[in-house]
Amino acid sequence: MSAASTPARPAAIKGPSTRRARITAVTSGKGGVGKTFVSANLAAALARQGRRVLVLDADLGLANLDVMLNLAPKITLHDVFTGKSLLQDAVLPAPGGFSVLLAGSGMVEYSRMTPEVRDQLLQVIDTVAPRFDHVILDTGAGISDVVLYAVSLADEVLVVVTPEPTSMTDAYATIKVLASTQARTRVKLVVNQTRRQGEGRAVCLQLQQVVDRFVNPTQPAPVRLDLLGQVPLDVAVRDSVLRRQLLLEVLPGTPAALAVATVAAQLLD
Amino acid sequence: MARTPHAQRRAAPALQLDTALQLLRQAGHELPAGEPGSAPWLQALIDSLVDLSSRDALTGLANRRSFELALAREIDRVARAGEPALLLALDIDHFKQVNDTHGHASGDLVIKAVAKALLECVRPMDMVARVGGEEFAIVMPNCPAAFGEAVAERVRRRIEAMPVAIGPSQQIRVSISIGGAFAPQWVRSSPALWIERADVQLYRAKAEGRNRVCLEPSTLSVVSAEEKALLFGISQFQDIE
Numbered sequence: 001m002s003a004a005s006t007p008a009r010p011a012a013i014k015g016p017s018t019r020r021a022r023i024t025a026v027t028s029g030k031g032g033v034g035k036t037f038v039s040a041n042l043a044a045a046l047a048r049q050g051r052r053v054l055v056l057d058a059d060l061g062l063a064n065l066d067v068m069l070n071l072a073p074k075i076t077l078h079d080v081f082t083g084k085s086l087l088q089d090a091v092l093p094a095p096g097g098f099s100v101l102l103a104g105s106g107m108v109e110y111s112r113m114t115p116e117v118r119d120q121l122l123q124v125i126d127t128v129a130p131r132f133d134h135v136i137l138d139t140g141a142g143i144s145d146v147v148l149y150a151v152s153l154a155d156e157v158l159v160v161v162t163p164e165p166t167s168m169t170d171a172y173a174t175i176k177v178l179a180s181t182q183a184r185t186r187v188k189l190v191v192n193q194t195r196r197q198g199e200g201r202a203v204c205l206q207l208q209q210v211v212d213r214f215v216n217p218t219q220p221a222p223v224r225l226d227l228l229g230q231v232p233l234d235v236a237v238r239d240s241v242l243r244r245q246l247l248l249e250v251l252p253g254t255p256a257a258l259a260v261a262t263v264a265a266q267l268l269d
Numbered sequence: 270m271a272r273t274p275h276a277q278r279r280a281a282p283a284l285q286l287d288t289a290l291q292l293l294r295q296a297g298h299e300l301p302a303g304e305p306g307s308a309p310w311l312q313a314l315i316d317s318l319v320d321l322s323s324r325d326a327l328t329g330l331a332n333r334r335s336f337e338l339a340l341a342r343e344i345d346r347v348a349r350a351g352e353p354a355l356l357l358a359l360d361i362d363h364f365k366q367v368n369d370t371h372g373h374a375s376g377d378l379v380i381k382a383v384a385k386a387l388l389e390c391v392r393p394m395d396m397v398a399r400v401g402g403e404e405f406a407i408v409m410p411n412c413p414a415a416f417g418e419a420v421a422e423r424v425r426r427r428i429e430a431m432p433v434a435i436g437p438s439q440q441i442r443v444s445i446s447i448g449g450a451f452a453p454q455w456v457r458s459s460p461a462l463w464i465e466r467a468d469v470q471l472y473r474a475k476a477e478g479r480n481r482v483c484l485e486p487s488t489l490s491v492v493s494a495e496e497k498a499l500l501f502g503i504s505q506f507q508d509i510e
Contacts, residue, residue, distance in 0.1 A: 210499045
């Protein structure tokens with residue numbers, strides 16, 4: 001217990017520097033709102049625009065990305081963390097023209113944040129960042145230490161929310177924690193599974209209103225939510241997920257696929 | 270019939286217990302009762318040694334080892350039950366000056382007096398530990414976030430108001446800086462990370478002038494009824510465009 005120990009977030013919130021990937025953390029609070037769906041299809045959309053994209057499965061305890069992409073990786077982050085494999089061998093090509101770094105099974109032991117996990121995650125990100133244009137951190141559900149740490153490494157946070165009260169409550173709680181622990185002032189929002197035009201904007205305004213009233217008075221600088229877009233409820237999404245294929249690959253002309261492409265364009269804007 | 274002598278014959282040459290017994294005597298610990306060498310006697314001896322090795326010699330408080338064990342247990346409880354728990358990191362201000370001015374024996378008296386006062390102003394379920402020279406820690410299970418500041422402030426004031434007798438007619442006063450952090454509720458964290466967060470706050474308390482309490486700003490992920498009312502009260506399902 002030395003009073004002179006290093007602060008809790010030594011590597012937090014670095015601005016994008018030259019020749020280093022822009023790091024976007026995708027998070028949601030509540031699970032099951034399409035966080036991994038957004039991460040993977042966003043990556044495909046960015047890859048289509050010629051960017052070198054890596055999706056890192058930062059959901060160390062409960063990985064879903066491999067299921068979503070129908071990949072059965074031989075080498076995963078687990079092998080890198082345990083020293084069995086080199087990091088470069090764990091970076092795999094995914095169907096959408098981007099790369100993935102999957103957590104793999106056996107990562108449950110890493111779902112508990114320790115200084116070792118933190119150092120390893122930091123090292124992984126520092127190694128891959130110079131080799132890509134864009135790194136997407138697909139974080140786990142909830143607001144665990146691991147999720148918060150992964151998010152703290154990102155240049156920007158994208159919160160996926162659906163118009164359901166439970167999802168909105170959890171998204172709000174996440175935004176609140178990010179504001180108070182990481183002094184985030186900009187949070188990007190994607191409203192998934194919308195049922196009508198303008199619903200995304202309504203959800204964003206509603207969240208902003210509560211943030212203005214309850215969070216911003218306690219912050220040195222106010223938090224602003226940026227709506228990147230809404231993705232409509234679309235049976236094509238369910239179909240593509242069940243087929244374990246990327247929506248942007250198999251059904252690129254569907255409303256949801258077009259919406260994700262718009263979100264990607266907004267992100268780069 | 271031959272069981273007891275046989276067991277004793279086997280035990281006697283293998284076990285060298287003199288040092289252990291000497292250690293207990295030196296620490297003022299009760300010596301095990303019963304037949305020396307018997308299983309209950311050995312168990313009592315081991316229990317005493319365990320107790321001894323989990324305490325700090327000078328103050329009798331929990332030592333760093335047992336403190337870290339308690340912290341790991343508490344993290345499990347917080348993750349499972351969601352009970353809020355507070356960790357305080359405490360450090361006597363300008364302790365080196367006490368040692369330099371009044372000598373190390375006086376320094377020891379100060380540490381003992383602070384230890385005793387800390388024990389007196391917490392609940393029996395709280396664990397007070399001496400984790401380093403003039404550094405202490407308190408683990409407070411089931412401590413609601415709203416009480417954190419008041420609890421820590423009470424500890425700080427208690428030390429501030431306490432004169433420490435270091436000689437027949439000599440008293441000095443000391444103060445402590447306190448840093449605190451709550452364990453993240455429902456989250457599996459680690460003792461090291463929790464300690465680090467409390468330490469960051471202790472560092473802040475020192476930097477801001479000592480003799481003060483700094484708690485980690487609330488990271489409550491709890492959404493209040495008022496917040497929910499505003500979140501769902503108006504126009505959520507109405508089209509705005």
